Structures are given as structure tokens and as C-alpha cells.
Amino acid sequence: MGIRPTSEKFPLLLVLNPNAGKKTGQDQLTKIIQPALNKAGIPFRLVETTAKGFAQTYFKENIQQILVDLVQSIAVPEQQEGGGGGDGAGTTATTTTTTGPPEIVLKIMVVGGDGTTHEVINGVLQGIHGSDSTSSFVNDNFRPKIQLSIIPTGTGNAIATSQGVTTTQAALDRFLAGKSVPLRVVQVSQRDKSHTNDNSSNDITHGVWKPLVYTAVVNSLGLHCSTVFDAEGYRSLGNTRFKVxxxxxxxxxxxxxxxxxxxxxxxxxxxxxxQLVASDNTTITTTTTTSQEHPSTTLLGPFTYLMLTKQSSLEPGFVPTPFANTSDEWLDILAVQNVGRGQILEILGDATKEGRHVQQHEKVEYFKAKVVEIETPTKGRLCVDGEFLDVAAGSEGRVRFEVISDPNIQLFHLIV
Incomplete structure (x- = not known):
């Protein structure tokens, strides 16, 4: 009958960014990760990044074949006896029928930080859907579950930190335990100009939204965005670069x-x-699939600090959005409008004290929403998971953030 391959035999994809953070990834792999995987009998395929964007390109170009190989590895070999051989000699012919299990699981371990994880997520989605969001490669009949295990070796480890994981050993222990939760991603879109009606170009709700990127960590405007942007020049300082x-x-x-x-x-x-309560002019039962011309809530700024995120903590001890949940369908919004140096220092200081800034500072506003749109009166810059999006002034540059419910996008699960 032969041997039936199992999903356990399919290699874990181990994405190593050796240059992440303080460049400890290779050392962690050799001394801790590889021995643990070998002891547990878990085969892995190493994907080592060589430059920024490598992981995204790798998955964009290879994810479909990887998933095909995964399905074939758990196919059921069936034997059909005699009579069908071309030589008429009654030989035994073996054919393989692919009858996939109810759930196809691809495991990816990221040895790096939030930037590497961001690349993996976007590479997978670009590779699955290509330029056509109606691609049938993933559909109701075939929808893989993609489990991510994050070994936090980057300068930004918000996803892991928000789950209470701050060391390689802790991440490995959770990987071996195998529990996972949904990792919801945020779709970041702008209007597709090719679909804009000139007669309605000033209508903030008009136009077809074209996805630009997907984020799993943080989107921001103001002090946080400027901090991340300028920190690129201090990478040699490791995590300290953000404080500087x-x-x-x-x-x-x-x-x-x-x-x-x-x-x-x-x-x-x-x-x-x-506590969080439903806004006066909205109800929690409203769905995001319903077209809505007018916003439920509008914030007019100016903003000192504006953050949209799915993670509660950005680094150990710093909890700017304490109610955020990586697995729910809400986007958490932290807004601080028009405060001075002394106030922002107090607010950020209390954010390192179990998120007490939300309760103690009148200038701190905290919301949960499912759709957020931002526009700036002049050319502006937004931070999207550590990358930067330059936006045009006014409605032309309006950007939309949404935790969409499309199951063909929300494929990711986080091993916790």
C-alpha cells in the first residue's frame, strides 16, 4: 500500500532575518531553536532573508506552490488493481487521489520582528490573490489556515509582546504547545482613481477602494509616525533608537x-x-458591509499622537492601547489632540504603567471602530507597520483602514 504522508511530515517554514534587531537571530537558531525542533522531531525548511523585502517577495512568488505541495503531502494514496495497465498484463497501477483533510494548516515560524512578520503576511496575500482580488485559488472549498509563530528577535516585537512573549524559549514553548488564535489583519486602502467619478470627486464616501497593504501591528500619524521615521537613522542602537x-x-x-x-x-x-461603551449615535450591531455615507464620529485634530492598532503593547512595558485584541474585529484608536511637551510626556509615561494614561488623562481619547478614514489638508505621511505612506492633500489622499471580514484575507492564526 505504500506510506501515507502526513501533515506532520511537511516541513515547518522557518523564516530567519539574521539582521533583525541586534542580529541575534542566527545565534538563537543554532543554539536554541534548531536543537528544540530536532528534539521534537519537527522538520523545517530554512528561508533566510538577505535584504529588506526578501520575505515578501519569497512568499509572493512561492506561496501557491507551497500550498499545493502541502495538500499533496497529505493526499491519500489509493491502489487500483489490474486491468488498467497499458500493456494489458494485469499489472497493479497506483493512483493518488487528493482528499484533503477538513483543515489544511501551514506553519511558518518567523525569527525576526514585526517588520519581517509584515512582509510574510503581505507576501502570502499577494501571492494568493495576485492583482485580482477575485482569485479562486483560495475559496470556500480550499481555505488554508496559516499559523504564525514569532520568535521575537527584532527591534519591534509588538505582536509577540502583546501575547506576553519576550524570549526565544517562551516562543518555542508556546509553539510546541500548539495553541493558536486568529491574527486579524487590517486592510489599508485608497481610492482607485480609475473608478473616480469627476462629478463626485469631493464626496468623501465616493469611489472604489483599492487595497494597498495589510497591517497587523500599528498605523499612525503624528508623534509616533515621526518617531518611527526618524528611528531609521539610529538602527545601530537597537530598541534604544525609538527612545532617542x-x-x-x-x-x-x-x-x-x-x-x-x-x-x-x-x-x-x-x-x-x-469602560468602553457604544457611542451615542451608533449601535454595536451595525455591520461593516452596510454602506454608510456619513461617519459615526469625526475627530478634527490637530493631533499630537494618533494610533490605529490591533496590538495592546508595542514593546515590553509600553501599553498604549490596553483594550486591543489581536483576534477581534475591532481597530483600536488612541487619539491625543493638541497637547504640549509636558502633557505628552506625562501621557506616554503613564502608558508604561499598565495603560493608565487612558483613565487618567482628559486629553486621551480611546475608541474602537471597524472602519477608519484619514485625510490631511496638506501632503502628509502615515506609518503603516513601520513602512511609510505619503498621502496627497484633501480627499484625493484619503486612506481607509478596515478590519474586513473576508475569510480569504483573514487566513492567519497566531501561535500563543
Whole structure:
């Protein structure tokens, strides 16, 4: 009958970014990760990145073949006896019928930081869907579950930190335990100009939204965005680069003009109740698939600090969005409008104290929404998972952030 391959025999894809963070990834792989995987009898295929963008390109070009190989590895070999041989000699012919299990699981371990994880997610989705979002490669009949295990060796390890994972050994222990939760991604879109009606170009709700990128960590405008942007020049300092850049931007503090619209259901933190409640002009039961002309809530700025995220913590001890949940369908919004140096220092300081800034500072506004749109009156810059999006002024540059419900996009699960 032969041997039936099993999903356990399909290699774990181990994506190593040797240059992430303080460049400890290779050492961690040799001394800790590989011995643990060998002891557990888990085969792996090493994908070592060589430059920025490598992981994204690798998965974009190879994910479909990887998934085909995975399905074939768990196919059921069936034997059909005699009579069918071309030589008429009654020989035994073996054919393989692919009858995949109810759930196809591809495991990917990322030895790196949030940037490497961002590349993996976008490479997978680009490779699966290509330029056609109606691609039938993933559909109701074939929808793989992609499990990500993150070994936090980067300068930014927000996803792992938000799950309480700060060491290689802790990440390995959870990987071997095998528990996972959904890792929801945020679709970042702008209007497709080829579909714009000139007669309605000023209508903020008009036009077809074209996905640009998917994020799993943080999107921002203002102090956080400027901090991440300037920190690129201090990479040699490791995690300290963010503190150095933040202090620089606080010394030369700027306010950022923008309009932020929250559509559909909205929850707002009520300081007197110490909890999130439904906004007065919306209901939690509203669905994001319903077209909505007017926003439920609008913030007009100017903004000192604006963050949209799925993660509660950006680094150990720093918890800017304490109610964020990587697995729910909400986008958490932290907005600080028009404060000075002293106030922002106090707010950020309390964010390192279990997120107490949300409860203690009147200038801190906290929302949960499913659709957020941002536009700036002049040319602006947004941070999207550590990358940067330059946007045009006004409605032409409007950007949309949405935790969409499309199951062909929400394929990822996080091993926790």
C-alpha cells in the first residue's frame, strides 16, 4: 500500500532575518531553536532573508506552490488493481487521489520582528490573490489556515509582546504547545482613481477602494509616525533608537492637522465608567458591509499622537492601547489632540504603567471602530507597520483602514 504522508511530515517554514534587531537571530537558531525542533522531531525548511523585502517577495512568488505541495503531502494514496495497465498484463497501477483533510494548516515560524512578520503576511496575500482580488485559488472549498509563530528577535516585537512573549524559549514553548488564535489583519486602502467619478470627486464616501497593504501591528500619524521615521537613522542602537527618536520629536514637538472619520459601529472609552461603551449615535450591531455615507464620529485634530492598532503593547512595558485584541474585529484608536511637551510626556509615561494614561488623562481619547478614514489638508505621511505612506492633500489622499471580514484575507492564526 505504500506510506501515507502526513501533515506532520511537511516541513515547518522557518523564516530567519539574521539582521533583525541586534542580529541575534542566527545565534538563537543554532543554539536554541534548531536543537528544540530536532528534539521534537519537527522538520523545517530554512528561508533566510538577505535584504529588506526578501520575505515578501519569497512568499509572493512561492506561496501557491507551497500550498499545493502541502495538500499533496497529505493526499491519500489509493491502489487500483489490474486491468488498467497499458500493456494489458494485469499489472497493479497506483493512483493518488487528493482528499484533503477538513483543515489544511501551514506553519511558518518567523525569527525576526514585526517588520519581517509584515512582509510574510503581505507576501502570502499577494501571492494568493495576485492583482485580482477575485482569485479562486483560495475559496470556500480550499481555505488554508496559516499559523504564525514569532520568535521575537527584532527591534519591534509588538505582536509577540502583546501575547506576553519576550524570549526565544517562551516562543518555542508556546509553539510546541500548539495553541493558536486568529491574527486579524487590517486592510489599508485608497481610492482607485480609475473608478473616480469627476462629478463626485469631493464626496468623501465616493469611489472604489483599492487595497494597498495589510497591517497587523500599528498605523499612525503624528508623534509616533515621526518617531518611527526618524528611528531609521539610529538602527545601530537597537530598541534604544525609538527612545532617542521620541525624545528628539518631543523636543521639537509638532501638531498634525488631519480629519479622522470613524464609520459604522463605534465604542468610546468612558472615563467615569472606566469602560468602553457604544457611542451615542451608533449601535454595536451595525455591520461593516452596510454602506454608510456619513461617519459615526469625526475627530478634527490637530493631533499630537494618533494610533490605529490591533496590538495592546508595542514593546515590553509600553501599553498604549490596553483594550486591543489581536483576534477581534475591532481597530483600536488612541487619539491625543493638541497637547504640549509636558502633557505628552506625562501621557506616554503613564502608558508604561499598565495603560493608565487612558483613565487618567482628559486629553486621551480611546475608541474602537471597524472602519477608519484619514485625510490631511496638506501632503502628509502615515506609518503603516513601520513602512511609510505619503498621502496627497484633501480627499484625493484619503486612506481607509478596515478590519474586513473576508475569510480569504483573514487566513492567519497566531501561535500563543
Amino acid at each position: 527618536s521620541a525624545l528628539k520629536n518631543i523636543v521639537f514637538l509638532k501638531q498634525y492637522q488631519a480629519r479622522v472619520d470613524l464609520f459604522g459601529p463605534v465604542q468610546k472609552y468612558d472615563r467615569s465608567l472606566n
